[in-house]
Amino acid sequence: MSDTVFIHDLQFPAIIGIMDHERLQRQTVSMDIEFTTDISKAAASGNIEDTVSYAEVAERVTELAQNGEYLLVESLAEDSAQLILQSYSAIEQVTIKVAKPDILPNAGAVGVKIERRR
Numbered sequence: 001m002s003d004t005v006f007i008h009d010l011q012f013p014a015i016i017g018i019m020d021h022e023r024l025q026r027q028t029v030s031m032d033i034e035f036t037t038d039i040s041k042a043a044a045s046g047n048i049e050d051t052v053s054y055a056e057v058a059e060r061v062t063e064l065a066q067n068g069e070y071l072l073v074e075s076l077a078e079d080s081a082q083l084i085l086q087s088y089s090a091i092e093q094v095t096i097k098v099a100k101p102d103i104l105p106n107a108g109a110v111g112v113k114i115e116r117r118r
């Protein structure tokens, strides 16, 4: 399977981090999400029901992150990957990148990237 649907730079404020100030104040998180799913049926039909909506995935992951409180970016990445695989049987593999853009003054962003398969 080589078809990929992606969401790039999905941003939202979240409680995430191990430092005292990060436990108190939301900071911006940026996520890249990619998932493999066969898009050939949707390409032919033009019907959103024949594919996995990136808008719906973005909404679910944003909701997960904003309703929870995370210590590590690793945990948010893992929970997001499991949520996506459990919610959509048509998705075979998911890649999640969780980045914090405001941590190191001399880096554009820090974070993790994981790949999970059902």
Ligand SMILES: Nc1nc2c(c(=O)[nH]1)N=C([C@H](O)[C@@H](O)CO)CN2
Pocket: 016, 017, 018, 019, 022, 071, 072, 073, 074, 100, 103
């Ligand atoms: N591998 C990780 N390293 C670090 C994390 C993390 O989530 N994963 N978090 C922090 C702090 O919360 C940082 O954002 C502020 O000091 C440090 N390293």
